Amino acid sequence: MKKLKDYEIGIAKLSNKVHTYEFEMDDSFFDLFGKEIISGGQLLAKVELDKTESLLTFNIDIKGHVRLTCDRSLDEFDYPVDVQEVFRIKYGDENMELADDLWQITSGTQSVNIAQHLYDYISLSLPMKKLHPRFLEEMDEEDEESEEDILIYSSRSESNSEDEDDDDEDTDPRWDALKNLN
Template sequence: MKKLKDYEIGIAKLSNRTHKYEFTLNDDFFEEFGKEIILGGKLKADVELDKTESLLTFHFDITGHVRLTCDRSLEEFDHPVDVQATFRIKYGEENAELDDDLWQITPNTQTINIAQHLYDYIGLSLPMKKLHPRFVEEDEEEEANDQDILIYTSRTDAGTDEDDDEDDTDPRWDALRNLN
């Protein structure tokens, strides 16, 4: 957690204007969060903080690459990352998370640590299926072919009207409809 102190922004003494910060995210950064999803990486995070009397608006621009494990071959590979995100913090009576991208803090809060936000935005940009680049084209072809195949249908006759369907209903449903 000591390494995450580098990602703290002292907001108490900042003037009401736009402030710019640049952070480097490397293997040490990702080690602090464990290596279950992201094994490492090299990214640059440009953070722009717009401070007003009642609101802090963080604009994140994160670019670089992260090292992932392929779901198919279990090989490590570099995946490009390009994230733009906005996060807002407003002042209020208590510390609370009001929404995914809106927090509330007390006016006497001195610093904001953005490390978790950086990690979360990177994690959200990753694909659900992590494939080595040599498998991506093959997987896209399989998905294109699978779109034309009908897997299952519950209708036995495709040419009937809706009126005909009413005659084929289960008598238990008819009994329930009569309860109105």
Template sequence: MKKLRDYEIGIDRLANKRHYYEFELGDAFFDLFGKELIQGGKLLAKVELDKTESLLTFHFDIKGHVRLVCDRSLDEFDHPVDIDQTFRIKYGEENAELDDDLWQITPNTQVISIAQHLYDYIGLSLPMKKLHPRFVEEADDEEEDNDQDILIYSSRKGAETDGEEDDDDDDEDDVDPRWNALRNLN
């Protein structure tokens, strides 16, 4: 069984250049994080690390599929995943998360674990509504039907009720008198 240690990159001895890593993410990887969100899957994560004196840039390219549970039928299905993300780490006085994709670490940090980043990127790529592929076409048809029943709101009184438009002069009469007072402030 894989452990989180298998997804660590030792940065203390790396030269200042590009380094390439590959990680196979299978059921054992998702077992490390529980199965609430993702039941399992088979993915290949290619990680490019560009190390400089002051910055580490991780480029994640993750492709494959994950096994999800359908929200409607509770059937498991495979969902394709194709992720392209970048994450940066800079050196500083203390360990801190400066932004979603920018961290700060101390210069004496020896190892970076990317397991949580891999899992988070996969989780963020999933749809909010997890539907088995057999239901996706039905959902698309329902959305098209809903698009045809669009309610258009108009604040004009008597707006095109019998196909005729009101004159612009009538609009000025219907305006709240407070707005007319503001127009005179020029």
């Protein structure tokens, strides 16, 4: 079983250059975060860390699939994931989040754990409505059928308004009497 420590990168002893890491994420990875959103999966995260004197830049590329539960049928299905993200950490006086993709750490920090970031990037790549692929095929077929039945409305042109004036002469006299009440 994997632990959060498996996703730590020791930054204190790294030289100022580009370093490459690979992290495999399977069902035990998702067990660390609960199974409310993702019940499992098989992914590979390639992390390229560019370390400089004042900044750590993480280029993250995650590929694989996750196991989701369909919102309609409660069947499980595999959903493909392909995520590319950039995350930066700069050195400062205290540990804090400055933006979604920018954090600040103290210069004495020995290691950085990226497990939560990997999980967040995977979770954010998922659709809000999780539908089994068989329902997506049905929706595509319904969309094709409905495109054929589109009714288009248009405004009347000037030629139509002239014809309308001619129609007023042929109206029922009772309607004309009602028009005169105003």
